Amino acid sequence: MRCETAPSAPPPPAGPPPRFTQFVVKLHSRCNFGCPDCYVYEHRDDGWSTQPLVMGPTVMSRLSGRITEHLRRHRPPRAQVILHGGEPLLAPPATLEHFARRLRADCRGLATRIDLLVQTNASRLDHAFLEVFHRYGIRVGVSTDGTPESHDRRRPDRAGRGTHAEVTRALELLRTPRYRPLYGGLLCVVDITADPVATYEALLAHEPPTVDLLLPHATWQFPPPRSPDAPAAPYGRWLAAVFDRWFDAPRRETSVRLFDSLLDLHLGGTSSSEMWGPYGSDVVVIQPSGLIEYNDILKTVSAGAARSVLHIGAHDFDRAAADPGFAAERAGLAGLCAQCRSCPVVDICGGGLRAHRHHPDNGFDNPSCYCADLRFLIDHVRGRLTDGVTALRARLAGGGWSA
Numbered sequence: 001m002r003c004e005t006a007p008s009a010p011p012p013p014a015g016p017p018p019r020f021t022q023f024v025v026k027l028h029s030r031c032n033f034g035c036p037d038c039y040v041y042e043h044r045d046d047g048w049s050t051q052p053l054v055m056g057p058t059v060m061s062r063l064s065g066r067i068t069e070h071l072r073r074h075r076p077p078r079a080q081v082i083l084h085g086g087e088p089l090l091a092p093p094a095t096l097e098h099f100a101r102r103l104r105a106d107c108r109g110l111a112t113r114i115d116l117l118v119q120t121n122a123s124r125l126d127h128a129f130l131e132v133f134h135r136y137g138i139r140v141g142v143s144t145d146g147t148p149e150s151h152d153r154r155r156p157d158r159a160g161r162g163t164h165a166e167v168t169r170a171l172e173l174l175r176t177p178r179y180r181p182l183y184g185g186l187l188c189v190v191d192i193t194a195d196p197v198a199t200y201e202a203l204l205a206h207e208p209p210t211v212d213l214l215l216p217h218a219t220w221q222f223p224p225p226r227s228p229d230a231p232a233a234p235y236g237r238w239l240a241a242v243f244d245r246w247f248d249a250p251r252r253e254t255s256v257r258l259f260d261s262l263l264d265l266h267l268g269g270t271s272s273s274e275m276w277g278p279y280g281s282d283v284v285v286i287q288p289s290g291l292i293e294y295n296d297i298l299k300t301v302s303a304g305a306a307r308s309v310l311h312i313g314a315h316d317f318d319r320a321a322a323d324p325g326f327a328a329e330r331a332g333l334a335g336l337c338a339q340c341r342s343c344p345v346v347d348i349c350g351g352g353l354r355a356h357r358h359h360p361d362n363g364f365d366n367p368s369c370y371c372a373d374l375r376f377l378i379d380h381v382r383g384r385l386t387d388g389v390t391a392l393r394a395r396l397a398g399g400g401w402s403a
């Protein structure tokens, strides 16, 4: 799927007990768009078809209680609750308000700061939704794919019509002064057939506080789209071109989480992007029926790869966190193949997203199917950073700047 959770991966605490800090709440199981490479509807898994359309009030109440008890027990400083789909805004504003009101009430007094987010294709985003988001402090992430041509080709509605114009209108509303503080950012999936700088500049036109660039979900069995005559590491090259445009801008125009995290990791910090770093994932997904699932991205691997046997009616999130499937998601460096463990950039790369390592012969015991692209981008960023530090040293040594 391309309208996915903007990935954010605060490093989990050292040692047990395991816990979650990202709760992806599937409020609605269907979507009004027909994106040809959506991994929920167009890849291997059709679990969505057996889910209720909308999460009902009983499941919402139970879920809110489960999240609250988990956070009360583990007291993480921050947690994210992401309202998601399908398209979550196919549910009426009152449904989103019901859940947000309940969660905010249940979580009152907790030590954890809860970031409430909604990830949407924005086709239904209007004053009614935004007033609910304003009341409950829900930030809005919007999925869009860059230039109008690229967006319309990759994100048509169910009738095959382009949706760029309506998404642009919704983003204009979101940028008005009353709602601007709710603007969480844009999420764009890399399209190597589109010009990288034109894509980035089309995103910038929406004045996003943050841009998330995601690689299309793929595995060794179902590799990323690329033409046979593409150069080596085409996704790495594409991202490197955007990096240069972003890094060389005379002022900081937006945050690009993928790049900020790469720079932070090179400088000894931590990553805020699930793409990088040796941490593993602490995401839990809750379907409209109350089923607990592993990271959604696993739907790109095979039918059922994201499914657990757990349900919020019977199992709390401590029980889920102890489940072997979630432990595998969380494994970090210990879960990597021998090639990754001996890789000189493993502390930065982390082997890429776990789903991208899958091969039918040996499961996840592989480097990422984007290995060459990840390495290309890491080396490129490291080179730019090294050049920058060398120039800074020379300038300081020459007395160009006073300390």
Ligand code: SF4
Pocket: 001, 002, 003, 004, 031, 032, 033, 034, 035, 037, 038, 039, 040, 041, 085, 086, 087, 121, 143, 155
């Ligand atoms: S808009 Fe809908 S169809 Fe398109 S990627 Fe997102 S969930 Fe899938």
Ligand code: SF4
Pocket: 339, 340, 341, 343, 344, 345, 346, 349, 350, 351, 352, 367, 368, 370, 371, 372, 374, 375
């Ligand atoms: S995926 Fe490739 S670049 Fe990344 S850690 Fe593994 S071997 Fe290294």
